[in-house]
Amino acid sequence: MSQGDEQAFAWIYEKTYPSLYYYVKRFVEEEQARDIVADCYIKLLRAPKKFDHLAHCSAYIKAIARNACIDLLQRRNREIHTLQQLALLQNEQQEVTNQHYELEALVYKKILDEIEQLPAFTKKIFKLSYLEGLNNTEIGALLNIRDQTVRNKKAEALKKLRLKLAEMSRFLHLLKFFLKF
Known part of the structure; x- marks a missing residue:
């Protein structure tokens, strides 16, 4: 990266960071917002584009951030769904286990009754x-x-x-x- 590119990046960062951070923070927690915003600027550095004005650059970074938020929220929803399914299965297994113990108790009582x-x-x-x-x-x-x-x-x-x-x-x-x- 040349000296001019570094200055341009620093200027873009300074101008867009606060609004981008607060935009992302509306959808995710603070720590995740910082990570997503940092990733946005890393993507901007790795794939530099020429923008006519700051508004175009800001819109580009915002689109990257929006997509990252959507990906994170979709992953979170899948995890929550998986955890809910797991909880249902565990509850079902507990019911089966309880029924099994009830049957065992019934059989044991019947055996003891017959012994008597x-x-x-x-x-x-x-x-x-x-x-x-x-x-x-x-x-x-x-x-x-x-x-x-x-x-x-x-x-x-x-x-x-x-x-x-x-x-x-x-x-x-x-x-x-x-x-x-």
């Missing part, structure tokens, strides 16, 4: 094994019964529970199907 319906001795063996985690030998020693009796009672309990829960399983499949909609 078992004959007393079978129920006691089942609870010692599956809820308290004792093995067959420990249960046999605790109740003073043979290991085979523990196995038979556990198998009896599981068979009864499976039959009862099979009915509920069909209901749950239908419920899950309708919850997807």
